[in-house]
Amino acid sequence: RKQVLPYTFGRSALKRFNKAEVNIVERLINKSMHFGKKYAKNTGRMTGKKTKLVNTVKTAFEIIELKTGQNPVQVLVKAIEFSAPTEDTTRIVYGGTTYHVSVDVAPLRRVDMALKFIADSVKEATFSNPKPIEEHLAEQLILAANNDSNSPSVKKRHELERIAQASR
Template identity: 35%
Template sequence: MSRRHAAEKREVLPDAKFGDVVLTKFMNSLMFDGKKSTAEGIVYGAFDIIEKKTGSSPVDVFHEALDKIKPDIEVRSRRVGGATYQVPVEVRSERGQALAIRWLIASARKRSEVTMVDRLSGEILDASNDRGGAVKKREDTHKMAEANRAFAHYRW
């Protein structure tokens, strides 16, 4: 990691169907080997299923799910005098969004449905209803930060 200057943020173009930048970031994270059209097909297929099941806008359900997954606090390792402490720190909004996207995709891939479209739609619906693997990951992160609150004075 360079110490000279921070990495420049790349501008991400909004997706074609819904015009949403966060959705494009989600598709880019879902994508394997540069196959963006496959990732788009998976996401749009999942959104069609969500729209059939809920009857509401799939983009709103997606954003609601991301907000429920997004962590507020996490632990970072801090070395003090030979000992390593797990210090709870606040999560920046960009990092919170990136973690939420990563956790949502990881928990969708672990599900037992046959196709990725079904897995993703199920995980997004579960997350919007406060259950599922991604929400559990957020709860575990918050519990770990709460357990290590005694080391909060090592924050830097």
């Protein structure tokens, strides 16, 4: 569905798996708004400034189009595809002993994890750096879309899959 701005105003929050219907660009924006857990979550960083992030992503997409000449949404989809892990580990307690067991990752969770990896890599790259966030986002998406080993999100995927393979 064609949209001018990716903004659903939280309509997807009411049903269980309705987030799959949300525009992928808006899901990236929502993941970028979340800063972290425990203390970092309460610091007030990256919260409530969705319009600012929409403009940031828009500018980053323009940079991607200038650098690669490709459709920026297609670059985002390829970046998600290469950043999404196929295997993960889960803890199983059996007789008082905890085991880590390798499990396959559900498709919706794969997309969630990939978006989280991309958003976290942009936050880490931007922190204490004079370069604007738009350039970092464009750079991270291009690296991940090319399946480059220098991309932090691709590194995180390889690390998770390596740990899962070791715990088979």
